[in-house]
Amino acid sequence: MKLYRQLGTSLGVIFVLILAGKMALPLVFSNNSLWLTTITLCVFLGVALFTYGQYAGESKGIKNNNVWFDGVSARGVLGWTMAILLTAFYVMLYWFPEYLGKATDQSGNWGIIALFDPLSYFFKGKPASEWFMYGTLYTIFILSLGIKFIVKYRHNRYQLVRTVVVMVSQLFLAYLIPEILAGLNYNDAVDAQGTYAGWYDTDIKNVWPLDYDFFNDWHLDAMQADAYQPLGMTYLFWGLLLFLVVTPLLTYFLGKRWYCSWICGCGGLAETAGDSFRQLSSKSTTSWKIERWMIHTVMVLVFIMTLVTLYGYFFEVYDVFGLSIYHWFQKPYGFLIGAAFSGVVGVGFYPVMGNRVWCRFGCPMAGYMGIIQRFKSKFRITVNGGQCISCGNCSTYCEQGIDVRSYAQRGQNVVRASCVGCGVCAAVCPRGVLKLENGPEEGRIKQNTVLIGADLDYLDK
Amino acid sequence: MAGIVIIGNGVSGITTARHIRKNGGTQSITVISSETKYFYSRTSLMYIYMGHMKLEHTQPYENDFWAKNNIDLVFDHVNEIDFSGKQLKMKSGSGIKYDKLVLAVGSKPNKFGWPGQDLNGVQGLYSYQDLQLMEENTQGIKHAVLVGGGLIGVEMAEMLRTRGVDVTFLVRESHFWGNVLPKQDAELIGDHMTRDHHVDLRLNTELGEILNDGNGKVKGVKTKDGEIIDCQFVGLSAGVSPNVGFLKNTELEIDRGILVTRLLETNMSDVYALGDCAQFKEPSVGRRPLEQVWYTGRMMGEALGKTLAGKPTEYKPGVWFNSAKFFDIEYQTYGEVRSVVPEGKSEFYWQHDSEDVAIHLVFDSLEFKFVGINTFGIRLRHELFDRWLREGQSVMYVLEHMKDANFDPEFYRTYEQEVADAFNKEFNKNVTVKAKSWKRILFGA
Known part of the structure; x- marks a missing residue:
């Protein structure tokens, strides 16, 4: 069994080596189709072997054995190495794509990005961009590690259903449909007059304010471009409807989990590829305080940035109060929040700070839904009477850093803005104390001063 | 002060x-x-x-x-x-x-005067120091023997299995945790331990003595029947x-x-x-x-x-409840379920064909008043069972409202009607399971 795990890990290392080799020795790795197939197989086969080695001999049930002894999941050397590699990858992706192989002249892509050219030609008849490369890898990791997650939690139907939905959402909504639409010239295309008609986001679940540049002029213009109709306008109306109507409604009925841990791409990666790191999130009250300040600050910033952007768009001006909208609002937000926070820190720091750094401290969409979830929703994690033994599994494995135990041991339902409803606290609880459910708002937050089990006289009336 | x-x-x-x-x-x-x-x-x-x-x-x-x-x-x-x-x-x-x-x-942890009970490598598990000692005592070992069929024993078995240590579990009684669990329930757990976790469960087996390797360390145990089992660790779990x-x-x-x-x-x-x-x-x-x-x-x-704090308050426990987890099987209990059904009480036991899911109800033989429940692989709402037992509801009432009480995660398969059908057949009743009602769950009635 250990051998299978080692083989799996080795294939992961080979994956990294091929990518490095592609950068350093382009002549050796000149056949892009071959090496793209190879790295894809490396990932799927590697994960499959690792999963087999880890869970094949084990009965179904919670198996967090050795999590805190292992270098990857307990901030060991391997964990830190992964964090550095991931961070470096994101820095290059956002700010120096030419180092990943993005074409700088007529000679075309090279390096890692060139690997994805054949697939990009297949979908839309043009070379890969760094975002096509990233989207493909992203999907590969959600799918492969999603399978690992399913095997790990195969006893738990909530996790099963949720993970299948997360994987399908990524594969179809975020990846295949947008690429096919582009292939059909409904996006990123040149119109009949020969001018570029622009690019807009065709992932129907990527919603403002997570999709912070939805209201930017180039995005609004692209959606209205003649070449893309009627699809472009449909996306524009859907985007508004999703933010204004669908999100509050679904969050009221289901909690923000319908988005964060069921269909969101960031959440999808966190739940699948990031599952090994969920225990690394800080549970201290200090980090809770920081979280509340940060996430709501980002939310306010995106509101301001967007209002200013819309003002500029409708009044056709480039400045507000003498400040350039692009240089003072859009660019800093995109740089600091869009790239540095959600990408570099959000994923690069998985092995150090846990898999939900962005979702917990930064995501404005999570902030928006969190307010609804906290104050006007049917969702709660019900705490089961007096059955809690304070063991700490729930808190330890909460990726959002919620100290679930502090609620469970005092018999109080968990109603928290940050809960993404992944359901892992309920899964790891050895005593059946926690249940995610949607119920009446009345009695949603209850607290027993004395837990059930003792005489009712104990209750302070 | x-x-x-x-x-x-x-x-x-x-x-x-x-x-x-x-x-x-x-x-x-x-x-x-x-x-x-x-x-x-x-x-x-x-x-x-x-x-x-x-x-x-x-x-x-x-x-x-x-x-x-x-x-x-x-x-x-x-x-x-x-x-x-x-x-x-x-x-x-x-x-x-x-x-x-x-x-x-x-x-x-209890020690009942077994010869060799103070050898190195023999211990119970109660305190943090015991845990540190166990870490030390089990480094690189191949085989462990656990004595006494209680909760600590099954925990130690689970712990040792994660380190690949073979475990022989000596249980004096004819079934696991015999003074607490009814036989059917204990067999479910015993099968799970043996089949899914390869624990060598020896029922009706008593420890005779613990053998010294000559240097003050355990090298095996001898049962009362004279069988010798080699081991490098003995876990004592015969109560506290x-x-x-x-x-x-x-x-x-x-x-x-x-x-x-x-x-x-x-x-x-x-x-x-x-x-x-x-x-x-x-x-x-x-x-x-x-x-x-x-x-x-x-x-x-x-x-x-x-x-x-100045408000004299007696310890007045209400309805008995407890819970545990035996390897992968969660267990909850509310009310009184004894290892042997007492006089005047009847029992109903249902077990899933293939999954480790079971339910054990005890009730008054004449009036069918509900007395207690054990569940395995099914989570139940504490509050409802506390309420139903205080109210003195019948076992039929309990079965009828089991959907209210189910506390399993969403999307789980549940078995309320199957259980009720089996009960109806055995006791010639006609319980029909009611749909889940939030109103009943939160506000009673």
Whole structure:
């Protein structure tokens, strides 16, 4: 069994080596189709072997054995190495794509990005961009590690259903449909007059304010471009409807989990590829305080940035109060929040700070839904009477850093803005104390001063 | 001011301290322990060994909680108590004075005088020190023998299996946890341990002696039937007894545990005892004089905290409940399910064909009044069973409303109607399961 795990890990290392080799020795790795197939197989086969080695001999049930002894999941050397590699990858992706192989002249892509050219030609008849490369890898990791997650939690139907939905959402909504639409010239295309008609986001679940540049002029213009109709306008109306109507409604009925841990791409990666790191999130009250300040600050910033952007768009001006909208609002937000926070820190720091750094401290969409979830929703994690033994599994494995135990041991339902409803606290609880459910708002937050089990006289009336 | 001094920072002692503050008590509070500086959850020792958590994760409160609540922690050991001088003699040499003393000193793993029981590599699992010792004792070993079929035994089996250690489990009774679980339930657990976790479960097998390798270390055990089993580790899990050795030969009245009234008072004024170490002079109806589980320790702490804050409150446990996890099978119980069905009571047992899911109901034979339930692989709402047992509902009522009580995660398969059908067939009834009603769950009726 250990051998299978080692083989799996080795294939992961080979994956990294091929990518490095592609950068350093382009002549050796000149056949892009071959090496793209190879790295894809490396990932799927590697994960499959690792999963087999880890869970094949084990009965179904919670198996967090050795999590805190292992270098990857307990901030060991391997964990830190992964964090550095991931961070470096994101820095290059956002700010120096030419180092990943993005074409700088007529000679075309090279390096890692060139690997994805054949697939990009297949979908839309043009070379890969760094975002096509990233989207493909992203999907590969959600799918492969999603399978690992399913095997790990195969006893738990909530996790099963949720993970299948997360994987399908990524594969179809975020990846295949947008690429096919582009292939059909409904996006990123040149119109009949020969001018570029622009690019807009065709992932129907990527919603403002997570999709912070939805209201930017180039995005609004692209959606209205003649070449893309009627699809472009449909996306524009859907985007508004999703933010204004669908999100509050679904969050009221289901909690923000319908988005964060069921269909969101960031959440999808966190739940699948990031599952090994969920225990690394800080549970201290200090980090809770920081979280509340940060996430709501980002939310306010995106509101301001967007209002200013819309003002500029409708009044056709480039400045507000003498400040350039692009240089003072859009660019800093995109740089600091869009790239540095959600990408570099959000994923690069998985092995150090846990898999939900962005979702917990930064995501404005999570902030928006969190307010609804906290104050006007049917969702709660019900705490089961007096059955809690304070063991700490729930808190330890909460990726959002919620100290679930502090609620469970005092018999109080968990109603928290940050809960993404992944359901892992309920899964790891050895005593059946926690249940995610949607119920009446009345009695949603209850607290027993004395837990059930003792005489009712104990209750302070 | 000497104030209240609590010896023991387990769940009983800590709950007492917290509830003194919760109920407005302003006396100074000192909690003494020589086990760990900060309160941790004893129930999760196994998870530290298995790598699910580290010690810090098992601590339910942040370290600054104690100062914030004005509770002093002393990491030291009480060697002796001078009851007349109201003073504790500490291992460090210092003395601590008290106005009121709370003994929450817990229990110790039982050793029944087996030859070889003090060899190296033979131990129970109760304290953090035991866990550290177990870590040391099980390094690189191949085979372990566990003695006594209780909860600690199955935990130790699970722990050892994660390290690839082969486990032989000696159980004196004809089925696992025989003094608590009915036979069907125990067999479900036994099968799971054997089939899915490769534990070599030996029922009706008693330990004869533990064998010395010549250097004071265990090399095997010999059963009463004379069979020799090689092993490098012996885990003792034949229950626990109150940790009262250091209190013997004092004026404190002790039987098996420290004798207490329902108010948790001992025979000495201003001295209280609770939790694992306490023994009720007059237990409540249907309860045992010693109650040594997490929940009862906590509930005693809730009562004593109130008393010490000036609102005298008796320990009056309500409906019995408990829970455990046997490897992958979760177990919950509400009310009274005995290992053998008592006179005048009937039972109904249902088990899934292929999954480790079962339900065991006990009820009055004539009136069908519901008495208790065990479930395996099914989670139930504590509040509802507490309510139904207090209300004296019938077993038919319980089956009819099982959808209200189900507490499994969403999308789980549930078996309410299947269970009811099996019951109807066996007892010639016609229970139809009702759809889940939030109104009934939250507000009764």
